[in-house]
Amino acid sequence: MNETVLRVEGVGKRFTNVQAIDGVSLDIRAHEVVGLIGENGAGKSTLLKILAGIHRPDSGRIALRGRAIKLKSLADARNAGIAMVFQESSLLPNLSVAENILLGHEDDALRAGFYKWNALYGLAAAQLDKLDANIPPSVRTDTLSLAERQMVELAKALAIEERAQNEPVILLDEPTALLDTEQSDIVLTQIERLRTRACVMFVSHRLDEVLRVCDRIYVMANGRCIAQRERADCNATDLQQLMLGRQTHVEYGKRISTTSPTPLLSVRALCRADSYHAVSFDLHAGEVLGMAGAMCSGRESLCRALFGAEKPDSGEIVLDGHAIRLRHPADAVRLGIGYVPSDRRAEGIVSGFSVRENMTLTHLNELRRGPFIDLAREKELVGRWIERLRIKPSAPDTPAHHLSGGNQQKLVLAKWLIARTPKILILDRPLCGLDVGAKEEIIVLIRELAKTGIGILLIADTSDELIALSDNIIVMKDGIISGRFSAAAEKPSELQILERMV
Secondary structure: OOOEEEEEEEEEEEEOOEEEEEEEEEEEEOOOEEEEEEOOOOOHHHHHHHHOOOOOOOEEEEEEOOEEOOOOOHHHHHHOOEEEEOOOOOOOOOOEHHHHHHOOOOHHHEEOOEEOHHHHHHHHHHHHHHOOOOOOOOOEHHHOOHHHHHHHHHHHHHOHHHHOOOOOEEEEEOOOOOOOHHHHHHHHHHHHHHOOOOEEEEEOOOHHHHHHHOOEEEEEEOOEEEEEEEHHHOOHHHHHHHHHOOOOOOOOOOOOOOOOOOEEEEEEEEEEOOOEEEEEEEEEOOOEEEEEEOOOOOHHHHHHHHOOOOOOOEEEEEEOOEEEOOOOHHHHHHOOEEEEOOOHHHHHOOOOOEHHHHHHHHHOOOOEEOOEEOHHHHHHHHHHHHHHOOOOOOOOOOEHHHOOHHHHHHHHHHHHHOOOOOOEEEEEOOOOOOOHHHHHHHHHHHHHHHHOOOEEEEEOOOHHHHHHHOOEEEEEEOOEEEEEEOOOOOOOOHHHHHHHHO
């Protein structure tokens, strides 16, 4: 039996009135990949941040190769051979990719306080090559897409392999959540390779990935480890039942009927240099219009233009039969267009605000009674949506940055629904980072919203989600629409969509 490399015994952590984790015990053995699963808010990310030196535990013990350790910072953890890939970006946007990957560990690429740039780029390229990531080491990180930044995060963690004296411990907090199928496969292949040189703790809501790469799986609920399973002794259904205490019942493949013959939104020959060209489509009231496409296909930029966050060079946007100009997002909000971005932490919430403040931020005028906010109505509305979406922790004054990624996603959705029903809702990967139970709830909510007449423009996390949720699908490739699939015909297969994407 492999020796135990990292052991956690009775670890607990509390944030003000929230018990994030409570008496957690687990271990990671040499050359092993351990899965950590659970509903959003179960305590997974908090546990990983304790092991990475970001949070200090209130109780319990952590031992590395049989010796108790106290991790007071990220530097302490890295010096001990523990590296983490974060669910939210930890990269410095104003630095290059190479500087981010090797920050603090430049070795021979730093001399007398000055970088030897060619050497630095070479060291960074070696880490990116492990992931087959075609990202220039010299570019600034803030110019990268969300998926590209996630690949840089992974390369940064993998760099610990060359520095660690002993077998390193690598903590992966949903590393594939923002990646497409091909990129995810590269990451999973790297995890399988890492088993020969490291031990890994892998957090993911994609149970097929967990079952592919993990040797053992711990299940967390309400801040505690409630079960441990060997991979060979369980399947996805078993793990779902352990996480939720029930089976999921959502009719995943059910389609919604479009009832309105008149377009709610029409896009005509919309163009933006280096993003998309001559894009035209209609979105009807009550319709879920799916948008498929690989990274850099132009679909994300197009969605941002429809919310006023980017300006197209030419073309026309027509809402309710009238041409509109969206100079900035405030124009879109005023016209009844809501947007749930994929980067919820950077663009969807104000992390320093509470759950209540984030939820009502775009609706203060509707909540006014004279010159003051109607606090009773605000409290009632916020409480209703916290309960409806099962946001945890449920206290309205909880700081938004204390919520798990999945609960932050629910908060961003609630922000657009709490006081005024939008005409159009643009959803960029709304199921990203959600556990199976939360996905079920959001799928039901999307269908309910469509039935009320909201037009929904959807970028999905996976092709099967897109097919299951959409009435009609458009496919983008290299900035143009390369395929269309109608609800009137038989729904497309994943292969048919993929053929239009590549």
